[in-house]
Amino acid sequence: MNATPATSPVMGTASTMGDVEQLTTTRLIRDAARTYRDQEIVHRTLAGEWKVTDYATSWGRTQRVAAGLAAQGIGPGDRVGLLLWNDLRHFECYFAVPLTGATMVQLNLRLAPQDLAYVIRHSGARTLIVDATLLPLAEGLAPHLPEGTRWIVASDGDLPEAWAGRADAVSYEDLVAGHEPIEDAPDMDERSASGACYTTGTTGRPKGVYYSHRSTWLHSFAVAASTGMTMDDTVMLLTPMFHAQCWGLPYAAVAVGARIVLPGRFTLQDTPLLTDALVEHGVTLAPAAPAILLPMLHHLEQMAQTPHLPGLRFLCGASEPPVALMQGFDRLMGAEIIHAYGATETSPIVSVNRLRPALKAGLTEDEQWDLKRYQGLVVTGVDVKIVDPLGQPLPPGEQNVGEIRVRGPWVTSSYGDDPEATEKGFDDEGYWRSGDVGYLSEDGYLKVSDRMKDVIKSGGEWISTIDLENHMLTVPGVSEAAVVGVPHPKWQERPLALAVRAPGADVTEEQVKDALRARFASWQVPDRVLFVDELDRTSVGKLDKKRLRQAYADALAEGDGPSAPQG
Amino acid sequence: MNATPATSPVMGTASTMGDVEQLTTTRLIRDAARTYRDQEIVHRTLAGEWKVTDYATSWGRTQRVAAGLAAQGIGPGDRVGLLLWNDLRHFECYFAVPLTGATMVQLNLRLAPQDLAYVIRHSGARTLIVDATLLPLAEGLAPHLPEGTRWIVASDGDLPEAWAGRADAVSYEDLVAGHEPIEDAPDMDERSASGACYTTGTTGRPKGVYYSHRSTWLHSFAVAASTGMTMDDTVMLLTPMFHAQCWGLPYAAVAVGARIVLPGRFTLQDTPLLTDALVEHGVTLAPAAPAILLPMLHHLEQMAQTPHLPGLRFLCGASEPPVALMQGFDRLMGAEIIHAYGATETSPIVSVNRLRPALKAGLTEDEQWDLKRYQGLVVTGVDVKIVDPLGQPLPPGEQNVGEIRVRGPWVTSSYGDDPEATEKGFDDEGYWRSGDVGYLSEDGYLKVSDRMKDVIKSGGEWISTIDLENHMLTVPGVSEAAVVGVPHPKWQERPLALAVRAPGADVTEEQVKDALRARFASWQVPDRVLFVDELDRTSVGKLDKKRLRQAYADALAEGDGPSAPQG
Structure with a gap:
C-alpha cells in the first residue's frame, strides 16, 4: 500500500533480542491494566453524571466487548465503524475492536451524511457502534449503507423501542454482560491497522489513513516524551476522539499509565462545564484547539476568581493559538498552551513547541512569547523538509517559505485503497505533501504560514x-x-x-x-x-x-x- | 538466533503508515542533533578538566569517526570492541560504530584478562577502540587476540611513543581530523545489532547479548516514560558505559534531548568529585548503584552544608538500596532514589519503582518507604512471570516466591553464538530465566528476595x-x-x-x-x-x-x- 517501494534495509550482525515481539495497541492496554490497575478513569455519562472507574475494570469490560464482537463474527481483516462521543465506551472500543483483530474506523459525527456514508462504504465497515443519542443520524444513514450492516448501540439504559427488537441491532452493554473476557484474541502483526481516520479536507472526498499497531505504539511514546507525560498526569480528552484518534492521546495516556478524564458528549457551548471539570478533576494535560480555548478564556475572564492550575498544559493544534490567548491562560490560571503541529496523516504529532534550555538565556520575554506561536520542534523520528514549487528542498530561514513535507514511522505513506489520492499526495521520496506552507527557522522551529490553497x-x-x-x-x-x-x-x-x-x-x-x-x-x-x-x-x-x-x-x-x- | 520459534503473528487489514521506516539508534542521534542541536554535553577530560560541547558538534565528530572506521573497511556485519571510560569519545562511539553498520561491543575494563580476551574473540571484534590510559591492559591482552587485530587509541594528546609508529594503530582524533562526515552510511535493518554487552556472571563464561537498533529505540522511550525524562533533564552517567550500555541511559537521553554529563574516568574513590559535579552541573537524573551511593551519602554527611537538589533522582539498580540510604538522600539533599530492576539481558529496564497515585492515600509514610525497597512496577512492554521449581506460574502474593522470568521487545531471547547457554537460559515460552528469586506483590510491585544460587x-x-x-x-x-x-x-x-x-x-x-x-x-x-x-x-x-x-x-x-x- 506504500506510495514508493521501500529501499531494502541492510541486515548487519543479527541481534539476540525479542525483535519478534509485536508492538500492538492491545499490548499497551493489557500491560497498563496490569501495571496501573488502580489508575482512575473519570468519565461523564450521557445523563451528565461524573463517575470513576479504573484501568483494570475498564480492561475487563473491553475484553468482554471484544468477545461479543468476535461472537458476531468480527475478526482479523474486518473493519468496525464508531459513531461515538468522548465517553468510556468509546475509550473501550479503541482497544476492544483491535483486540478481535479488526480495525476501528472513526466516523466524524459532523461530516455531511453523504460523506459519512462514503467513508463507511469505502472502509468496508459492516458493523457500526453508535451512541444512542446518535440513532437519528444512524437512521438517516441506513438507506445509503450496504445491506446486512449491523448496529451496536451504546447506551446507559435500554434501547429505544424502535431499535429494541431489531435483529440487526444489539446493545453494547448486553455484549459486556453476555460474554466472558475474550480468551483467544489473535496475536496481531504490528503492521496491521489498529484504527483508521478519514481526512476531512474541504476539497475532494475523504481519504483513509490506516494507523498500524506499530505506528500508534511509537507515536504514543513520542507524545509522552515531547510533553513529559507520566502516570502522575491527568489527561482530559478535549478534542473529539474521532479526530486523528484524539491526537493519539488516549494511547499515549495508556502507554504511560496517566489518569484519564472523559467528558462525554459536549459542544463548544459547554465551555463552563469543561472549565469546571479541569479544576474539579485536577487535569494536567489536555489536547485542545483554539476554537475551544478562546471561549474557555472568555469564560475565565468572567469568573470572580479564576482557578489557579499551574501544572496544566494544553497541547494546542488545528490552528495557531494567538499570543493573547496563551498569555491569558498564563495570567489567569498559570496554565501553559503548548503549540503542536500535525494532521490526520501524521498520527498527528510532527512538532511540539518546547523552549530548548539553551535558547532560554538569549531570549527576552516577548521573544519567548513570539516563539510560542511557532509550530515547534520536529520530534525525533519524523523527517520534515520544506520544498519550493519545483520540489527542491529549501534551507532553514524565515525567507525560505515552501511546502512542508513529512515522513516517518507514524506518518502515512499512502491513502487506503485510493491510488489516485496516493499518487497526488506523496512525493518520490515517500514524503507526505502536507499542503501547508511554511519554513524552518534558523533555530529549528517549524512555522506554518498558510495553506497552499489559501x-x-x-x-x-x-x-x-x-x-x-x-x-x-x-x-x-x-x-x-x-x-x-x-x-x-x-x-x-x-x-x-x-x-x-x-x-x-x-x-x-x-x-x-x-x-x-x-x-x-x-x-x-x-x-x-x-x-x-x-x-x-x-x-x-x-x-x-x-x-x-x-x-x-x-x-x-x-x-x-x-x-x-x-x- | 531465537531460543524458540516465534508464533507467526496474524496480518489484519494493512496499514497505510510508514511501517518500513527503520527504528535505529543512529536515527535517534541524527534527529536529536537536528532538534536539540544546542543542547549541552558536559564532559570531563582525562586531564580532569570539565568542558562543554553540544549535540550538533558531537554528531559532526561522530559522523567523521564513522567515515574513518568505514575507511578502515568496517561495515555491516562487523564488530568493534570498546575499552573506554565514561567520556565524550565513548558517547560518540555509541553512534559512530552503528553508523557504519557494524556492532559496538562493550568491554568490561574490570573483567579478568582471560575473560576479556574470550569476549573479544567470541564477539569477532577485530578492531578495538581503547583509551590511552588503558594501553597497558591492551598490551597484556594482545598476545591472546587474533592476528590482524587493529587498534584505535582514544587520547587527548599524541599517542605514546611505543604506539605512535605502529601500522596496526591509529589515533581516534586523527580519524576525526582526517575525514569528512560519512555520506553513504548504510540504512540498517532495525533488527541488526547496534551494540552488544557480555554478561559478567560469577559462574560460567561470559555470554553475549546483542541489542538490536529496534530494541534500543523501544527501551529508550520506555525509560523516558518510566522516569519522566525530558529535554529539561540533565543526565549524568554514573554507572560504567560498558555495563548494559549504561542502563540504556545514553540512548534515552538522546531520544528525549536531555543535557548529558560525562564524568570521564572515575572510581569509587572519586566520590567527592562526583558529588560536586552533581551540584555544579545541575544534574537531575543519574543511574547509580548503592555501591557508589553509599560512599556518596557518607561524603554528604561529612559536609558542613549539604547541597539541596530537590529535582535530583537516582535510578538505582544492581542491588536493593537500603531504606536508610534512600532516607539519607531525601533528608540531606531532597534527592529521590528510584529503585529499578534489570540485567544485561533486559537492556536493562524491567521494572521501576514509582508510587502509583491511587496507592498514595492508603499508605503511611513508613509503608511508602518500605515500598520503595521493592524493585517496582513492571514497565509496559515487558512480560514478567514468577514460577515455582517446576516452572509453573505462581499468582501474586508475598508467599508465592519463585524464579523471576522475563520476556519482551528489549529482552534477549538467546545468547549470541552460544546454543548451550541459550538452551539453559530460556524456557519454552521464550522467557529469559533471570536466576533471581522473588514475587509480585498483590499491588503489582516486583520484589527480588535472592539469587537462585544464593x-x-x-x-x-x-x-x-x-x-x-x-x-x-x-x-x-x-x-x-x-x-x-x-x-x-x-x-x-x-x-x-x-x-x-x-x-x-x-x-x-x-x-x-x-x-x-x-x-x-x-x-x-x-x-x-x-x-x-x-x-x-x-x-x-x-x-x-x-x-x-x-x-x-x-x-x-x-x-x-x-x-x-x-x-
Whole structure:
C-alpha cells in the first residue's frame, strides 16, 4: 500500500533480542491494566453524571466487548465503524475492536451524511457502534449503507423501542454482560491497522489513513516524551476522539499509565462545564484547539476568581493559538498552551513547541512569547523538509517559505485503497505533501504560514494569510478574523479581510488597517476590512475559506485599487 | 538466533503508515542533533578538566569517526570492541560504530584478562577502540587476540611513543581530523545489532547479548516514560558505559534531548568529585548503584552544608538500596532514589519503582518507604512471570516466591553464538530465566528476595539472604553485610552472617542477632555473625558469594547447632 517501494534495509550482525515481539495497541492496554490497575478513569455519562472507574475494570469490560464482537463474527481483516462521543465506551472500543483483530474506523459525527456514508462504504465497515443519542443520524444513514450492516448501540439504559427488537441491532452493554473476557484474541502483526481516520479536507472526498499497531505504539511514546507525560498526569480528552484518534492521546495516556478524564458528549457551548471539570478533576494535560480555548478564556475572564492550575498544559493544534490567548491562560490560571503541529496523516504529532534550555538565556520575554506561536520542534523520528514549487528542498530561514513535507514511522505513506489520492499526495521520496506552507527557522522551529490553497497570489508575490489573521485578533474589539484572496482586475488577487466584532465593540476598518500597516508591508495589507456577523467554518471548526472566497468574490470588483503599490 | 520459534503473528487489514521506516539508534542521534542541536554535553577530560560541547558538534565528530572506521573497511556485519571510560569519545562511539553498520561491543575494563580476551574473540571484534590510559591492559591482552587485530587509541594528546609508529594503530582524533562526515552510511535493518554487552556472571563464561537498533529505540522511550525524562533533564552517567550500555541511559537521553554529563574516568574513590559535579552541573537524573551511593551519602554527611537538589533522582539498580540510604538522600539533599530492576539481558529496564497515585492515600509514610525497597512496577512492554521449581506460574502474593522470568521487545531471547547457554537460559515460552528469586506483590510491585544460587536450603526450607543483609545494614555500626549458606551436618545448610564494622564502631554479634530476631523467624536468623575487614566482591561490585561460601565453608562445622529449631 506504500506510495514508493521501500529501499531494502541492510541486515548487519543479527541481534539476540525479542525483535519478534509485536508492538500492538492491545499490548499497551493489557500491560497498563496490569501495571496501573488502580489508575482512575473519570468519565461523564450521557445523563451528565461524573463517575470513576479504573484501568483494570475498564480492561475487563473491553475484553468482554471484544468477545461479543468476535461472537458476531468480527475478526482479523474486518473493519468496525464508531459513531461515538468522548465517553468510556468509546475509550473501550479503541482497544476492544483491535483486540478481535479488526480495525476501528472513526466516523466524524459532523461530516455531511453523504460523506459519512462514503467513508463507511469505502472502509468496508459492516458493523457500526453508535451512541444512542446518535440513532437519528444512524437512521438517516441506513438507506445509503450496504445491506446486512449491523448496529451496536451504546447506551446507559435500554434501547429505544424502535431499535429494541431489531435483529440487526444489539446493545453494547448486553455484549459486556453476555460474554466472558475474550480468551483467544489473535496475536496481531504490528503492521496491521489498529484504527483508521478519514481526512476531512474541504476539497475532494475523504481519504483513509490506516494507523498500524506499530505506528500508534511509537507515536504514543513520542507524545509522552515531547510533553513529559507520566502516570502522575491527568489527561482530559478535549478534542473529539474521532479526530486523528484524539491526537493519539488516549494511547499515549495508556502507554504511560496517566489518569484519564472523559467528558462525554459536549459542544463548544459547554465551555463552563469543561472549565469546571479541569479544576474539579485536577487535569494536567489536555489536547485542545483554539476554537475551544478562546471561549474557555472568555469564560475565565468572567469568573470572580479564576482557578489557579499551574501544572496544566494544553497541547494546542488545528490552528495557531494567538499570543493573547496563551498569555491569558498564563495570567489567569498559570496554565501553559503548548503549540503542536500535525494532521490526520501524521498520527498527528510532527512538532511540539518546547523552549530548548539553551535558547532560554538569549531570549527576552516577548521573544519567548513570539516563539510560542511557532509550530515547534520536529520530534525525533519524523523527517520534515520544506520544498519550493519545483520540489527542491529549501534551507532553514524565515525567507525560505515552501511546502512542508513529512515522513516517518507514524506518518502515512499512502491513502487506503485510493491510488489516485496516493499518487497526488506523496512525493518520490515517500514524503507526505502536507499542503501547508511554511519554513524552518534558523533555530529549528517549524512555522506554518498558510495553506497552499489559501496563499494569495498578488502581482507575482505570495501573501500568507495566517499571520494577517492572527495580528487582526490582537486588535481590541476583533473576535474573529479571516483573510482571503479575491479576484482583482489588475493584481490577479488581492487580500480581503473579514472580521467579527466582539459583543459591544465598535472597532473600525481603519483601526484594523492601521494595526496591520504597523507590522506588514503595505502591499500585504488587505484592501478592505469587512465586518460580518459570523464566518463560515468547516465541520471541524476551521475557517471555510473556499466558501468565503466564493461569497466575497466580487468584493473588490467595484473598482477599488490596492491601497498601495505592489513590490 | 531465537531460543524458540516465534508464533507467526496474524496480518489484519494493512496499514497505510510508514511501517518500513527503520527504528535505529543512529536515527535517534541524527534527529536529536537536528532538534536539540544546542543542547549541552558536559564532559570531563582525562586531564580532569570539565568542558562543554553540544549535540550538533558531537554528531559532526561522530559522523567523521564513522567515515574513518568505514575507511578502515568496517561495515555491516562487523564488530568493534570498546575499552573506554565514561567520556565524550565513548558517547560518540555509541553512534559512530552503528553508523557504519557494524556492532559496538562493550568491554568490561574490570573483567579478568582471560575473560576479556574470550569476549573479544567470541564477539569477532577485530578492531578495538581503547583509551590511552588503558594501553597497558591492551598490551597484556594482545598476545591472546587474533592476528590482524587493529587498534584505535582514544587520547587527548599524541599517542605514546611505543604506539605512535605502529601500522596496526591509529589515533581516534586523527580519524576525526582526517575525514569528512560519512555520506553513504548504510540504512540498517532495525533488527541488526547496534551494540552488544557480555554478561559478567560469577559462574560460567561470559555470554553475549546483542541489542538490536529496534530494541534500543523501544527501551529508550520506555525509560523516558518510566522516569519522566525530558529535554529539561540533565543526565549524568554514573554507572560504567560498558555495563548494559549504561542502563540504556545514553540512548534515552538522546531520544528525549536531555543535557548529558560525562564524568570521564572515575572510581569509587572519586566520590567527592562526583558529588560536586552533581551540584555544579545541575544534574537531575543519574543511574547509580548503592555501591557508589553509599560512599556518596557518607561524603554528604561529612559536609558542613549539604547541597539541596530537590529535582535530583537516582535510578538505582544492581542491588536493593537500603531504606536508610534512600532516607539519607531525601533528608540531606531532597534527592529521590528510584529503585529499578534489570540485567544485561533486559537492556536493562524491567521494572521501576514509582508510587502509583491511587496507592498514595492508603499508605503511611513508613509503608511508602518500605515500598520503595521493592524493585517496582513492571514497565509496559515487558512480560514478567514468577514460577515455582517446576516452572509453573505462581499468582501474586508475598508467599508465592519463585524464579523471576522475563520476556519482551528489549529482552534477549538467546545468547549470541552460544546454543548451550541459550538452551539453559530460556524456557519454552521464550522467557529469559533471570536466576533471581522473588514475587509480585498483590499491588503489582516486583520484589527480588535472592539469587537462585544464593538461596539457603535449610532443613527443607528456603531462606532468602537479601532481606537479612538489608536488615543487618540498619543496625548502627554495621557498614557492610553478607549472608551465605554454609554446610551443616544436621540442617544441610545454615545461614552465616558476615559483617564489616563502620570505622570506630563496636557493634557486637548479639546486637546484630537481636535486631534480626525482632524481624525474622528464629530459624531464619544466621547461626553466627562474624566480623571481617572486607567482603569479597565481583568486578561489578556485587558480593561474591561463591568465594564467601568457599572461604567460610567450615565456619559452622565445629558443632554449633542452629540457635533454634526449624519449621
